[in-house]
Every structure is written in C-alpha cells, then in structure tokens.
Amino acid sequence: MSPTLEFSFRIAITVDAPTIxxxxxxxxxxxxxxxxxxxVSGALEGHVLPGGVDSQFIQPDGLxxxxxxxALATKDGTVYIENNGIRRLPSAFTANLFGDDMGFFKHVPVEDIYFKATPTFEVDDPRLxxxxxxxxxxxxxxxxDTVNLDMYRVL
Structure with missing residues (x-):
C-alpha cells in the first residue's frame, strides 16, 4: 500500500528580520x-512561543x-519542534536572497516556491x-513576514 498524507495542523509563524x-x-x-x-490550528491548538530560530544556509545557486x-504552547502541553528542509525559488529571484531585505518575497508567487521540511517532535504530555x-x-x-507550515501525517 502506498503512503497517503493526512492534514494534521497549521502553524502560522511570525518572523523577524534575518541576522546575516x-x-x-x-x-x-x-x-x-x-x-x-x-x-497553531487544527488537531493542535495554541500558539508559537517566542525565542525560536530558523538557521539557514543559502547556497550560491539559491537553494x-x-x-x-x-516550541508550541498547546491546550494539551508543550511541543518542541525540529524542522529541517529546503526552500527553492525561481532562478529569477536567486540574487535577491543575498540581500538584507526579504520583502521581495511579496513578488514571488507562493506556488512557485518549493518549500518542504521534515519535522520531529518532543512532547511533555501523553495526550501529545x-x-x-x-x-x-x-x-x-x-x-x-510570515511562514505558514501545514503539517501532514504520513499514513
């Protein structure tokens, strides 16, 4: 049987300007x-705790x-997330990645960005x-200004 995906929850993250x-x-x-x-909404409900960081290395080709x-504070307890992945933009925007202003993302069609990751979780409550x-x-x-993360469970 081939795996299928089941939507679980969405995390809408607010980020600050990058530190280069x-x-x-x-x-x-x-x-x-x-x-x-x-x-956080869906099978988990709550909010993202401040203090996390997204460490990124952008290769010369833009990958x-x-x-x-x-970490998340949910109604069922705290969730720690490690989320590793890749993001790839259309080549026309690669040079923008080496500047300080991420505002150019408003000009990149969301559907043209490949952005996938594999999260792992640590939890403090049996309900999680x-x-x-x-x-x-x-x-x-x-x-x-934001990153929307849709989490799917592989069945």
Missing amino acids: VSSDPARGKRQLIPILGGE CRLSARY HWLTESVFICDAKRTP
Missing part, C-alpha cells in the same frame, strides 16, 4: 531568522537548507504522544 552571519554570493549566505510567535527550532509515533511532512509557504 556571513554572505558571499560565491560561497553562500548564513542567516538566522528569529521566530517571534504565531498561532536554501534550513533548520528551525521552536501521537506526534512522536508517525512521520510528518511539512508543506511551507513563505510570505514577506
């Missing part, structure tokens, strides 16, 4: 994006390898244990 650690279009760019907060760490018993896939959408 290093940037060289010939070698790549390392940036840290602070996670300020957000909302972004990301590793985000953040279901998050640790399945594989999840994250389908993400990036806007100038």
